[in-house]
Amino acid sequence: MRRLISIIIASVALVLTAAPALACGGLIGPNGAVNLLRTTTFAGYHDGVEHYVTAFQFAGGGGAFGSITPLPGIPTNVERGGDWTLQRLVIETTPQEQSAGFLLGARAASADSAEVLLETRIDALDITILRGGGDEVGVWAKENGFRLPPDAPEVLDFYAERSPIFMAASFDADAAAERGQAVGDGTPVHLTIPTDNPWVPLRILGLGKGAAETVEADVFLLTDDRPAMLPNPSDLLANSGLALDHSAAASAQLLADLRSDEGMEWIPDRAWLSKIRIDVTAATLRYDLAIDVSGAGTPSLQDAGFKPFGPLPAPPATTGIWILLLASVLALPVGGVLLLTAAARGGGARPLAGG
Amino acid sequence: MRRPSAALLALLLLLAGLGAGCGDGSEPLRVEIRIHYSHFEPVAFSVPHGVLVTLVLINEDPIDHEFLIGDEAFHERHRNGTEAQHGARPNEVSIAALTTVETTLVFDAPGTTVRYICHLPSHEAYGMVGTLTVT
Numbered sequence: 001m002r003r004l005i006s007i008i009i010a011s012v013a014l015v016l017t018a019a020p021a022l023a024c025g026g027l028i029g030p031n032g033a034v035n036l037l038r039t040t041t042f043a044g045y046h047d048g049v050e051h052y053v054t055a056f057q058f059a060g061g062g063g064a065f066g067s068i069t070p071l072p073g074i075p076t077n078v079e080r081g082g083d084w085t086l087q088r089l090v091i092e093t094t095p096q097e098q099s100a101g102f103l104l105g106a107r108a109a110s111a112d113s114a115e116v117l118l119e120t121r122i123d124a125l126d127i128t129i130l131r132g133g134g135d136e137v138g139v140w141a142k143e144n145g146f147r148l149p150p151d152a153p154e155v156l157d158f159y160a161e162r163s164p165i166f167m168a169a170s171f172d173a174d175a176a177a178e179r180g181q182a183v184g185d186g187t188p189v190h191l192t193i194p195t196d197n198p199w200v201p202l203r204i205l206g207l208g209k210g211a212a213e214t215v216e217a218d219v220f221l222l223t224d225d226r227p228a229m230l231p232n233p234s235d236l237l238a239n240s241g242l243a244l245d246h247s248a249a250a251s252a253q254l255l256a257d258l259r260s261d262e263g264m265e266w267i268p269d270r271a272w273l274s275k276i277r278i279d280v281t282a283a284t285l286r287y288d289l290a291i292d293v294s295g296a297g298t299p300s301l302q303d304a305g306f307k308p309f310g311p312l313p314a315p316p317a318t319t320g321i322w323i324l325l326l327a328s329v330l331a332l333p334v335g336g337v338l339l340l341t342a343a344a345r346g347g348g349a350r351p352l353a354g355g
Numbered sequence: 356m357r358r359p360s361a362a363l364l365a366l367l368l369l370l371a372g373l374g375a376g377c378g379d380g381s382e383p384l385r386v387e388i389r390i391h392y393s394h395f396e397p398v399a400f401s402v403p404h405g406v407l408v409t410l411v412l413i414n415e416d417p418i419d420h421e422f423l424i425g426d427e428a429f430h431e432r433h434r435n436g437t438e439a440q441h442g443a444r445p446n447e448v449s450i451a452a453l454t455t456v457e458t459t460l461v462f463d464a465p466g467t468t469v470r471y472i473c474h475l476p477s478h479e480a481y482g483m484v485g486t487l488t489v490t
Binding site: 152156 | 391392393416417418419452453473475477478480481483
């Protein structure tokens with residue numbers, strides 16, 4: 001069994017077929033095409049259990065929208081998340097003057113439909129936990145009114161080959177309006193997932209986006225110790241589109257605040273907080289985030305989705321490049337001294353031409 | 356009433372299930388076109404003019420697709436079309452997820468090229484485009 005850490009992210013909104021067909025073949029919902037609802041996600045890992053909190057934003061309008069999120073394992077519990085966990089993490093890692101404006105983001109020939117493992121309703125969200133391969137999940141999505149974008153078959157396979165567990169969430173905007181939810185209100189969802197699987201799905205964030213469109217997201221990780229990650233967001237040469245915005249021991253005050261939120265009693269007394277910022281084109285974002293908190297410093301190539309498990313070669317280890325650069329920098333003054341020494345020595349010894 | 360373009364006329368469709376209308380009445384030429392990860396395979400092929408061609412459209416994806424073949428004016432109309440399902444015309448075919456559909460056509464104009472495209476939203480931009488050359 002693989003070991004470790006946290007999880008996830010990602011939930012991409014998919015248009016449900018409740019919307020009227022406006023073009024050849026149907027499609028497009030009342031709010032127009034595919035939208036990304038997810039904004040900020042928290043993934044904590046402690047005692048072999050991952051706690052994943054994300055929020056679905058009510059964006060106004062009517063109709064139904066949905067999202068599909070890959071999961072590293074089968075959740076033992078899916079419940080409404082606490083109201084301030086995500087906001088508190090943003091405040092912790094963002095200068096106060098900038099945080100003031102933050103808003104919670106919001107015929108089947110061969111394949112059977114996916115197995116439904118769990119169903120629950122949270123506010124205006126219908127949550128379904130599924131187990132199945134890419135085709136099975138795609139069939140289930142179609143049977144349940146999801147209209148998947150053209151990249152969905154490849155992306156579903158990309159995940160199902162490594163972890164065939166998905167969360168489908170359908171968001172009923174009409175029900176949200178009836179509940180009095182205002183535009184911008186978020187419904188936090190908290191999943192409890194026993195797992196030793198350290199990957200954090202990132203590629204799903206680009207689902208339905210054009211190749212040149214930018215994917216922007218924030219991922220908060222709370223782990224017992226400082227994690228090693230692949231791609232390494234602190235590696236400037238890797239050019240992965242990931243940036244490590246925050247990496248420090250979590251303060252006692254932060255941990256106390258998080259622990260006081262609903263369903264967050266599991267927060268340990270000591271933890272490491274990382275914030276990874278994703279800012280990359282959808283065409284580039286073809287990997288996930290592998291995490292290793294074992295101390296071995298070896299996040300899994302498979303969990304990151306690199307070859308031979310995924311479409312991309314693993315990024316080159318840049319440690320060697322840094323060493324070469326450092327050696328070059330050091331060599332400059334040393335070399336200069338040697339050249340000066342040689343010039344000084346040779347100045348009188350060199351025969352003059354034409355003498 | 357809109358006049359069909361020359362290229363569209365050159366594209367003689369039809370004949371689903373027929374044995375008549377084509378020269379020697381021989382079996383249609385069969386061409387398999389796979390749809391995988393929202394791309395056509397092959398993306399280009401040739402057929403001789405004046406013979407029955409049965410296109411076997413194999414959708415290996417768990418999502419629906421379309422196969423629409425014609426000239427640029429034809430495609431421009433379908434980019435802004437309103438038909439949720441196709442099937443009444445042999446050059447306009449809807450292929451449900453994980454199903455196989457056959458359609459039979461005749462291409463009468465040698466030296467012409469037509470494209471086949473899926474006009475479901477975002478599918479063309481994603482690369483669901485192919486080219487058929489009539490020899």
